[in-house]
Amino acid sequence: MWSGASMMLSRFTIPRVFSTDLCGTEGLFANKTLEITNDVLASYKNQGGFDLLGRSIDQIRSSKQVSAAMTTCQDLNLDGLVIVGGVTSNSDAAQLAETLVQKNCKTKVVGVPVSLNGDLKNQFVETTVGFDTVCKVNSQLISNVCLDAISAGKYYYFVRLMGRKASHVALECALQSHPNMLIMGEEVALSKLTLMEVINKICDGVQARAELGKHHGVLLIPEGLIESIPEMYALIQEISILHNNNVPVTEIPTQLSPWAAALFQFLPPFIRRELLLHQESDNSAQLSQIDTEQLLAHLVEAEMIKRTKEGRYKGKKFSSVCHFFGYQARGSLPSNFDCDYAYVLGHISLHMIAAGLTGYMATVANLKDPVHKWRCAAAPLTAMMSVRRHLRGPGAIPIGKPAIHPSPIDLKGKAYELLREKASSFLLDDFYRTPGGIQFEGPGSDAKPITLTIEDQDYMGDIEMLKLYLDKVKTIVKPGCSRDTLKAAISSMISVTHVLTVMSHPLNAELPLYHFN
Amino acid sequence: MWSGASMMLSRFTIPRVFSTDLCGTEGLFANKTLEITNDVLASYKNQGGFDLLGRSIDQIRSSKQVSAAMTTCQDLNLDGLVIVGGVTSNSDAAQLAETLVQKNCKTKVVGVPVSLNGDLKNQFVETTVGFDTVCKVNSQLISNVCLDAISAGKYYYFVRLMGRKASHVALECALQSHPNMLIMGEEVALSKLTLMEVINKICDGVQARAELGKHHGVLLIPEGLIESIPEMYALIQEISILHNNNVPVTEIPTQLSPWAAALFQFLPPFIRRELLLHQESDNSAQLSQIDTEQLLAHLVEAEMIKRTKEGRYKGKKFSSVCHFFGYQARGSLPSNFDCDYAYVLGHISLHMIAAGLTGYMATVANLKDPVHKWRCAAAPLTAMMSVRRHLRGPGAIPIGKPAIHPSPIDLKGKAYELLREKASSFLLDDFYRTPGGIQFEGPGSDAKPITLTIEDQDYMGDIEMLKLYLDKVKTIVKPGCSRDTLKAAISSMISVTHVLTVMSHPLNAELPLYHFN
CATH class of the missing domain: 1.20.58 (Methane Monooxygenase Hydroxylase; Chain G, domain 1)
Structure with a gap:
């Protein structure tokens, strides 16, 4: 067993030399290359960012893209191509691997699980590189606003977190920082809560706190929440279909079904505008562009005013501050755990290519144990893939392509159970926890994601x-x-x-x- | 010389018991008390937040407030009252001290310089407690978005920073993280740049970068910038006067002078709404509520479209993401430097009260040196105060009360000189620096503010x-x-x-x- 920790270099604060402009996957299609020598890598090791190879479209999917990638592999006579990413990139990796085999191209395709969302998680993959770092930075900021909230005693912070459809980031951050409330998409979807039921749930929390004399609080909202609310999901899907049929943005509102149109008109203008924005590479709405936290704060305020008028709420005026903790947690100096994990995965990838494997993902099991107990493996990408028939709105288009799907939070799992146990204490007791910034030495520097350490994987x-x-x-x-x-x-x-x-x-x-x- | 470092406790991540609700200054007026024992303090030492004593109106100014504070001091037979805060709180402390002496109240009033803004800075005060921590957390986040910007290669991040009128936080953060641009309020005020001149300056930067093939960047904006732009300042002052004359918010736009009204109408609706918001305790506009970063991004985008149409700009479409790094940097676990500094100031305060001083501030000189070279003193608050006649808009109301005024950035100082030297490299070379999160042990844990270490104080x-x-x-x-x-x-x-x-x-x-x- 090879230990990543032993290769850890100390962190640099000297600036790296940014001279490459390789444009990610578009650079791959265009055969832009860089030989990664020790010198080139020196100022990137144990650092954040994707700027060494760049990011562009994050897709190798269309037949044009796949054949461009293959041409580059053949021109360079590559033994292997390592694709680093989450569920969509690794789905693409599987497809590319299959194509290259069919076309007798010798290049082996290997996937590495890297994604801040934490939703690439299955029997082989315990967590992704980057998840720990992003959760730690976000938890640091959440605990800061918790202390700011309790200091001022007059605001509710509505904090939206990145993480796409699943709520892994939000769950991990809640366990690290103990905010007052967390509205998880998976819970809302399971209970089929409507938007107004979600709002009432939050308002009941605000009211319970006001009865204890507390007029501040912190609420976490995963960005995927908006899609988990049934009527919002239906609306988003209708808009998505109209988008795919190339209906101009200005005409979309007029072509919605009557009930979707009614919901659309009910929403505040800034949310309407955001719902019409263009879509991401996997055809989902641009979740990071929808200010769900502002929508909820807006509706909660209206409901609290209503309750005040009806005499049901007697506390101070509800007042909110909204935050989106997204971009500022990316590109961070990675945690020691993420560095170790990434080193080990890189090492496995080399062995996989040397062994002639293609269409496999580098994986490490027992991550919660010390590095010498980690178990390295290569898992077939197809074993993580499945075919789903999505009913995307009333148009009902079946989508039949195999893909790695984002894993939702396991509502029977230990992490969720722990959160449920603590939920009422979190809501009422201001049991805030301050993990601080990511530490590279001393106490806390070897902390791993809480969800990882308590799950039995x-x-x-x-x-x-x-x-x-x-x-x-x-x-x-x-x-x-x-x-x-x-x-x-x-x-x-x-x-x-x-x-x-x-x-x-x-x-x-x-x-x-x-x-x- | 007593060393703060020796008393440093290790940081806790166990939650503290939040049971106090003392409401800050309002609690002082109402004689709400808490005996601070070692047990009470145990879970607050070396932690962030103001929740032990709470925050409310942050004022001891009106004669009603001053006499309520005095009554409490007399009822409790207090030897001393330690007031912790920035320029306004310490101005209040001076006034209270004078009143207590006049009224033969034995309580001594002592000020301690604590403020994230860094604008309480003079011959006696080198920096305030909290400034180092806030700058480090913000610099961490700025460096994260720098790496995110260069990874994606397609966004400009417009990041607004807290810090009130002066740009100390923005300058320190720029020196720590090396963003592409920093628009300092003091520079704009000195050169009397108009809003469109500021926009053109930014657009020229965007254009110069585009010529090098760079379509991303990070721009820092101090929240005080908006007041430093002459025509915006005049508009804000007119609104402020109308506010003070109790003109209803809805009628303010109609009562502006013709040129202020013209500027007001030119601004996007979200900025107009924010300018009309109520004001802070020191009668300045609520700077933290004005989305200057969005205003600039909005106008820069319009100007880049104009330049594209006129054929002057040939780069890719300009695209921006806006951030306000404010609340999430407050309440952070403090840096080792801030802990040491606060311990020493607390110790000095005790000696000051024991020595019978009133109307003085605890100060420490030589902060850039190791703790054993720090020099403790008590400086008279009046020596930091001056009387200014503000022309607040066309109404020209002279304000004649002595006060400690926020110190602007010294444009002849070494810190600013360093920034100017590096400005062109920062703009074009993507010389980003990643300080990471605040470290409590190991490398970087003893870092002090860069501006502090290079100034000759x-x-x-x-x-x-x-x-x-x-x-x-x-x-x-x-x-x-x-x-x-x-x-x-x-x-x-x-x-x-x-x-x-x-x-x-x-x-x-x-x-x-x-x-x-």
Whole structure:
């Protein structure tokens, strides 16, 4: 086992030399190259940002893009291409790998799980590089506004966090900083809460706090929340379909279904404008451009005024300050954990290409343990992929392409359970926690994401445990055992095999997992 | 000399018990008290936030407020009252001290320089507690968006920073993080730049970068910038006067002078609305509520479109993301420097009260040196005060009350000189610097504000040096020296004394400086 920690360099505060302009995937299509030498890398090691290779369209998807990427691989006679990214980039990596195999191109395609959203998470991938850093920076800022809120005693902070559809960033930040409320998209979607039900839930919290004499608070809102509210989701999908049909933005409001149009008109003008904005590379709405926190603050204020008039609320006037903690957490100096994790993944990628694997992702299990207990592997990308039929609005277009889908928060998981246990204390007790900035030395410098450390994710360990049970069966049912025992064992195993066959996806049955230990 | 560093406790991440609700100055008026024991203080030491004593109106100014404060002091039989704050709180402290002396109240009033703005700065005060922390948190975030900007290569970040009228926070952050541009209020005021001249300056920068193929950048804007633009200042003053005359907000636009009304109509609606908001405790506009960064981004975009149409700009479409880094930097875990500084100031305050001083501020000189070289003193508040006649708009109301005024950036100082030297490199070279989060141990944990370390502020040292020169004169002109030498010495000293008498303010001639060394 190779340890990333031993290669950790101390952080530089000297500026790096920015001379490259490689334009990310567009640079790949255009065969813009840079030989990454130790000298080039020296000022980028253990630093944030994507500026060494640049970012542009973040896609290798259309047949034109795929064939441009292939041409570059062939021209450069590349042994391997390492694609760094989240769910969409790794879906693209799988598709590219397949195409290159079909076209007899020798370049192996390997994916590395890197994304601030934390939504690339499955039986192989425990977390992504960047998630820890982004959550730590955000938690630092959230705890700052918590102390600012309690100092002034008169504002509610509505803080929206990046993280796309899933609420992983918001959940992790809530566990790190203990804000008063967190409205999770997954909870809202499960309970099918309407927009006004969400607003009432927040207002009830504000009211309960006012009864304790508290007129301040901090509320976390994942950016994906807006899509989790059923009627908002339907509206966003209708707009998306009209977009895809090239309806001009100005005409979209007039072509909505009657109920979507009614909701659209109910929303404040700034939200209407934002909903009509162009869409992201994966056809979802530009969540980072929708000021959900302002929408909620606006509606909560209206509801509190209504409750005051009706005599149901007797506290001080509700007053809010809105924040979007997004861009300012990206590009941060990475945490020690993220540096270690990234070093190990890079090392695995090299071994994968040397072993001739293509269409695989570098993975590390047991991340919550010390580095010497980490277990490296290569997992087939197809094993993470599935085909979903989305009903995107009343137009009902089935989308049938295999893809790695963002994993939502597991509402039966330990992290969510912990949050639920604490929710009422968080709401009322101002149990704020101040983690401070990311530390590189001393106490706290080895902290890992809380969600990672409390989730039970030892996949490889579980496989070992299964092997132990299978061996135990062999030991019990060996020549000399009774006929009844043998019969019972066969009957049980037939049933187990049957259940597992049904449960297993045909796609991932064939591809083995590669271990590097 | 007592060293603050030796008392530094390690930082807690365990939540403190928030049970007090003392409401700041309003609590003082209402005689709400808390005995600060070691137990109470345990979870507040070396932490951020003002929640132990709370914040409310931040004023002890009106005769009602002053007499309420005095009643509390008398009821509690207080030996001393320590007032913690910036320019306005310490002006109030001076007034309160004077009143208490007049009324024969035994309570001594002592001020402590604490403010994130850094604008309480004079011959006695090198910096305020909190400035270092706020600048470090902001610089961390600015460097994150710098790396995000260069990674994406397509946005300009317009970042507004707190700090009230002066640009100290913005200057310090620029020296720490090396953004592409900083528009300083003091520069704009000195050159009397109009709003469109400021816009053109930014657009020229955008254009120069585009010629190098760079379509991203980061621009810092101090919140006080808006007041530094002459025509905006005049408009804000007119609105302020109408406010003070109790003109309803809706009628203010109709009562402006013709040219102020014309400017008001030119501004985008969101800025118009913000300008009409209510004012802060010192009668200035609520600078933190004016989205100057959005105003500038809006006007820069319009100007870049104009330049594109006229064929003067040939780069990619200008695109911006706006940020206000304000609240999220307050309440942070303080830097080691701020902890040390605050401990020492607290210690001095105790000695001042024990020595029976009132109307004085605790000060520490030589802060840029190691703690054992720090020099503690008590400086008379009146020595920092002056009387200014403000022409607040065409109404011309002279305001004649002595006050400590915010110090602007010294445009002849070393910090500004350094920025000017680097300005062209910052603009074009993407010389970004990543200081990271505040460190409590290891490299960087002892960093102090850059502006503090490069300014030459050894006031006490200079006084010692002066004494040396005076002694030298005595040594030269002793019995036995020639008549001519004596005559020359007397004549020189008469002239020196005369000049100094004229230069010295009558107010601070009487009060001596107290040293604790």
